[in-house]
Amino acid sequence: MSELLARHRAVMPSWLPLYYESPLEIVSGKGARVTDADGNTYLDFFTGIVTNMLGYDVAEVREAVERQIAKGVVHTSTLYLIRSQVELAEKIARLSGIPDAKVFFTNSGTEANETALLLATYARGSDEVLAMRGSYHGRSFGTVAVTGNKAWKNSSLSPLNVHYLHGTDHASPAFRGLTEQEYIDVCVADLREVLDTTAPNVACLIAEPVQGVGGFAMPPDGLYAAYKEVLDEHGILFVSDEVQTGWGRTGTSFFGIGNHGVTPDAMTFAKGLGNGFAVGGVVARGDLMDGLKALGVATFGGNPVSMAAAGATLDYVLEHDLQGNALRQGATVTEGLRALRELACVKDVRGKGLMFAIEMVDPATGEPSSPLAGKVLEATRERGLLVGKGGVHGNVLRMAPPLTLSSEEAAEGRDILLDAVRAVAGQA
Template identity: 55%
Template sequence: MEPDKDSATLHDRHRAVMPTWLATYYDEPLELVAGNGRHVTGGDGRTYLDFFGGLLATMIGHNIPEITEALQRQAGKLLHSSTLYLIRSQVELAEKIAAKAPIDNPKVFFVNSGSEAVETAFLLTTTARRSNQVIALRGSYHGRSFGTVAATGIRGWSASSLSPLNVTYAHSGYKYRSPFSDLDDHAYIAACKDELRTMIQTSTSGDIACYIAEPIQGAGGFATPPDGFFLAMKEVLDEYDVPYVSDEVQSAWGRTGRSYFGIEHYGVRPQAITFAKGLANGISIGGVVAESDLMDCLTANSISTAGGNPIAMTAANAVLDYIESNDLQENAHRVGQILFDGLTTLASNNPLIGEVRGSGLMLGVELVHPGTRTPATAETDIVLAECRAAGMLIGKGGLAGNVLRVTPPMTVTESEAHSALGILEDVLAKVSATHSL
């Protein structure tokens, strides 16, 4: 029997009509009804400091006048077209992305989400190489669609063994839990490089569609490789002429603080980059920027009904202009360093923290049972709930769901960063003292 809408909570109604596998945070999930800057208002009437940013999609904050006004102007003109017609804002956005992308002779194709962006990259690379063999990384997350689930290296997000791809999972930059964790960075990179070559020689036919990697793994717990890691992997890939796809759904547009696209920091020029999420500050968007020969390899006609639509394109153009005019990459670097240093100080005083990692405003805090590397999964959920009670929203990730994800919008202020650190210090101290670890 369906619950009475007048008496049922929104959570009751949600459970009655939504799938059981649609994850929500907290025992009593939170409805967000409004936002301003880096704060959101919940259906409970409380205001929260938003340090998760719509799962990194609310990249420059809530209710930003420049974005809202641009959307209002476009909505008063035209809501929808399709790629069968010329769309000026789509061309303008593609020009901006192509000008910034570390890709030779780039072309751009727009879709509606990160999953669809990665699917497009797989379509291009498997077609160009006439192979369904893909190398992905352990701990990777590339989406919820059939092909992207096939390349996802996290058991908790991979629902099916059925796959259109033949995937080999290589070592990632997640050194903390690697079998090579005792090595220094130089030796670690060398070991992973040797293993990648061995995997290609023993687990593939050698004719590989692509290697796909997130510069900083998102759902994998913000695993951040040592400098030089991906450049070393690229040297092996070049030996076998394997195209490199950088999955930048979470790491693009300067969020890492150290480069506009995350892969640039590692000195790699990939053949394709996927993007989505924060580009339109929460409006559905995605896309691929790729070398023209790769982008043009398809021999059948194709269109996109909603990819490149005027609303999303207008929002994205306004977002990129806002990032540039307000120097938000520098802000991500500066405020991100305050957060990183503060979290590192907390780690030195709280044995619940195993490692702090990330870059810019993509920071992960891995929680473990003190004196071990055993994931403190239950305690992570408690920390999320206690942060909510204290007025702050953060996320979680990691192979065991034991990594706090600290990802405020790129407009975050130093004052807000210090407020967040104060809340985390109190919450982590409380959880460490009151829960058996």
Template identity: 55%
Template sequence: MKDLHTRHKAVLPDWLALYYGEPIELTHGEGRHVWDAQGRRYLDFFGGILTTMTAHALPEVTKAVAEQAGRIIHSSTLYLNRPMVELAERVAALSGIPDARVFFTTSGTEANDAALLLATAHRGSNQILAMRNSYHGRSFSAVGITGNRSWSPTSLSPLQTLYVHGGVRTRGPYAALSDAEFTEACVADLRDMLGQTRGVAALIAEPIQGVGGFTSPPDGLYAAFREVLKEHGALWIADEVQTGWGRTGDHFWGWQAHARSGPPDLLTFAKGIGNGMSIGGVVGRAEVMNCLDANSISTFGGSPVTMAAGLANLTYLLEHDLQGNARRVGGLLIERLRAICAQLPGVREVRGRGLMIGVELVRPGTDEAHPEAAAAVLEAAREGGLLIGKGGGHSTSVLRIAPPLTLTVAEAEEGAAILERALREV
């Protein structure tokens, strides 16, 4: 393992982060478990950053990939592609967007990049509104609209970005307000900002901020934002890379918690739909999706193999009501973690929805973020046989819990027990 780590450092950039003081190599997985190169088994509560959505080595997906690979692996979008059309039809129908069109990419970053291109071209403006504490990817344009300093290495950008209040409910200048007052204050802030701009193209927002520590506004905030945006002709882009496909339990898409004003103009997706295969995409109103007046293709977006995987994975998710499982098992897990953490002075908040749960750590007796504790809990949980993630706003002090959506009640209890031991130890 040390030899592989040495080789990794010799050929890969320093900023390519690795978890753990002694990084581990994952060699195989099954269901909700993975194994490292030493043969040690772990309960996986992070799923490759919310990407292994159904299960590791799901037979239906591996079979679909193998069968498609045996026929043809690649063709590009220059040729008709039956699996791509079939998956696009299903995504369009599920999106809730009338007369929708779908464009497939290879990642969530590229999906957000495509949405920004479409919105700015449609509106003839390079002005974008984004949320404070947000994360939208690692490309030049996506970094330029990311409101989380930890993940934004440059201030240079092809876009003019203005950051709006509202993504973090329990911190910031409006934290002490009621939900209704919070929404009212954030809408007033948005309205004031739009009054000082010229032709904003779009607002891009994660319904639940992922890298930002699984924070979210009160339900309905983005619906209220949408009504103001419409007054100015601006679009709403819902970044559903982490919240989509039923992970939140209550809804299939995160935007549906803000559904009063209807679906977004553009919706980006990735991660879970491929269950580990590289699929991303953007779905939106035909008027916006068709606005480009230059040629465009995708070499790898919508490849036959990844589309076959996406179709099999989506079919499994819907037929087994994994959204309902996320709601039921996730609800039990959140309540179990809240009961555990109520006794621990170093835990500020347990928050989340479905199987998308954040545990925010602070220095006991203060509201000050405690990234060292989060790193220590991450290590202790791994030592106990549990893999989790971490994130947060100004520092990585939030434990991120997002298991595959097939998680059982017994596995939820097992994971909670391991995490309790790790939290108490730290």
């Protein structure tokens, strides 16, 4: 592995992070488990950054892809009709709840968010965008501009005029003494002040129902409904970034924004829909989607192979009620992990469905501790579990297992996490 690591560092950019002191190469997988090049097997609670939504080697997805490849057509472009693309768009439009919805497919969440920003700014004739503190929306110039997480923000240069809102900082010193409703009221008052004083013509608010890279930080349910009342008064559009929260992962709604009782003007999606195949897109009100006057295509977006994978994945989610499974298995894990709140080095355990996180802090100061989170990352690997790491300060362990996770696997992962965090706490 040292030889491959040296080759990686020689030809890949230095800003491309690798997990672990000794990075691993995953070479095979089945269900919720993967095997590395040294023959070690792990229970995977991070699924390729919340992407292998059904797990690995799922027959229904594999066979759908194989059938398409066997036809000899892996690409035609959007200049030709693609039956599987139309069929998938019909399903997504129906599931979205957005009136007269239309769908545009891309290759990634970054591209999807770029498209949504283009739709909104064109429709409103404005470059002003509202975004959330702590957010992440992609790595391109436009999506970095609306990202509120400085660890992933390479440049202050921006094609957009962005104003950042409160919503996931209830625990900060300014707000920690407030009830959830009081916090919502303060956030809404701040939004009104932003609109009254610094933002004369806002195009849209773009927001994640649960902030993925931000360490699964989440606003209280109902905040976005309260925000939308204000947005509607001004004609401002609302874009829900569902790249990590879509397809039932939160357990309590099919799209994350459903927990707020809101139907947005547009939603972006990617990651889990293809179960590892590259697919992203936007579903939006038909008038908003049709509003662009210039022509546009996505050369690879919605290609027949990705559509075959995505269609099979979505069918599997619906036919097996994976949203319900996410709710059940997520409760098994999160309720068990709450015992960790007794530790001085654990600030919080939070989650919705199969999105849950552990926030690590220095036990002496209470300040965010990325090193302690790194130690837990290593400790879970040693015990046969893969997890993720994030948060604005890099101090959050974040987990998003396959939606197919069994009760036994949920309990196994929970127990490994409990043991790993307690072991690190004993050394802190």
